Amino acid sequence: MGRFSTLAHMTGAPDTLQLLAARMAQVVASPYSDFYRTLYNVPAGSTPDLASWDDWSLVPTFTKEVMLERPMREYTFVPNKKVDSVYYTSGTSGKPPAFCPRVAYAGGFNYRKAFYAFPGAFMNSLKTQHRTDRFLHDMGSRSKALVFDGKNPAASILLAKAAGVDALGVHTFTVWTIGEEMKKAGMNQHIRLLEFVGETCSLALYSYMRETFPNATIISFYGLSEAEGAVGYTCRALSDSEPYPVYHAHPEFRLDVIDPVTEKALPLEAGVEGELLITDLAERAFPLVRYRPGDTVRIVDASCAEHGEWTFTVLGKTASDFMLVPGGQLRADEIERVLRTMPAEVTDIFEMHRYDGGTPQKPMLEVILHVQPHNPHADLNALAQRIQQELRVAPNRTYQQGVDEGRYLPLTCVSLAQTTPQQKHRRMFKH
DSSP, X not given: OXXXXXXXXXXXXXXXXXXXXXXXXXXXXXXXXXXXXXXHTOOTTOOXXXXXXHHHHHSOOBXXXXXXXXXXXGGOOSOGGGEEEEEEOXXXXXXXXXXXXXXXXXXXXXXXXXXXXXXXXEEESSSOHHHHHHHHHHHTOOOOEEEOOTTSHHHHHHHHHHHTEEEXXXXXXXXXXXXXXXXXXXXGGGOOEEEEESSOOOHHHHHHHHHHSTTXXXXXXXXXXXXXXXXXXXXXXXXXXXXXXXXEEOTTEEXXXXXXXXXXXXXXXXXXXXXXXXXXXXXXXXXXXXXOOOEEEEEEESSOTXXXXXXXXXXXXXXXXXXXXXXXXXXXHHHHHHHXXXXXXXXXXXXXXXXXXXXXSSEEEEEEEEEEESSTTOOHHHHHXXXXXXXXXXXXXXXXXXXXXXXXXXXXXXXXXOOOOOSOOOOEEEO
């Protein structure tokens, strides 16, 4: 397969390696697409040698940019008549959307059974009504799925009430709107399951879900438009002691964690942070092999108590939620951490706008933090001073130290504009 960038040795069961070897041979030999033959520079008729985990570590990764360079037909691995639907990525990172073929639904949501029996109707905003209908049918439920219409939220919720909706599968940016309309309709307390997907879950969002849907079990799945089905499924429901999603790898996917710069494999140990790597183990219209979706994760359990599997939580987008600055790094999860130490004054919902100036010899960083103060008359200058004293740009370095050295301008806080979100909420911007 040629000379690939070297990754550290990875562990795994031998049968998993055999499965990956079969998957590699299959995608390279596909009569419908030469995507992987081109990516790996493998001549037609040749089969990659995947005899050890060291070999697996040498297989190149790829990102969404590779998909953007070619039309969808060039990475479709099934006859066109088998394509069930076409998804597209959201483009919230500022990149153009990529189009992704999918084959007929074949399960993937069975993990939900551990949390609810679905006696009533199911409302979702995920534009997958036919797949949800199939899931309910497989459950033995006679109920149907309804799609939430973001342009007509009040009418959608009245329909949901009439249909007896008791479970939700929604994007995070729709939760506030759905919650407020359900409170008006007097049906929020009837919701027994709330599953969300999308951007990371802020503490403010979790608190809103817990207060608005007091009788609901709250779960999440980790998915992306490029992949079919849930890549990661809920290990356990969210709780006050753990108000963020914790995921297992779905059995139909192989997940690895790598260093985003060196691409070296990282150990699957609690506390380790790195970029997620996704490989399909099932038949797909576009089977992903060592795909980098651009998400940074933290491993929560090396082996969880209930399932005996490693688990992870998503910290944010590698490219946009983690920014190198002189003397360290600005991290969205670190800004969240600091804001959460001030719960009486501000929520942990924010936007950070970063500006660079000065000279190469003396760079000057400027950060404007858009926050949600509880008091509209709050002293934002005093808040900014406290934040910069607590905000770490490295384990032993704060933003304040950069100000004292003349490398950063003092941090500025302004009020975040109150708008009704129509898409995923991007948190960090570089100008």
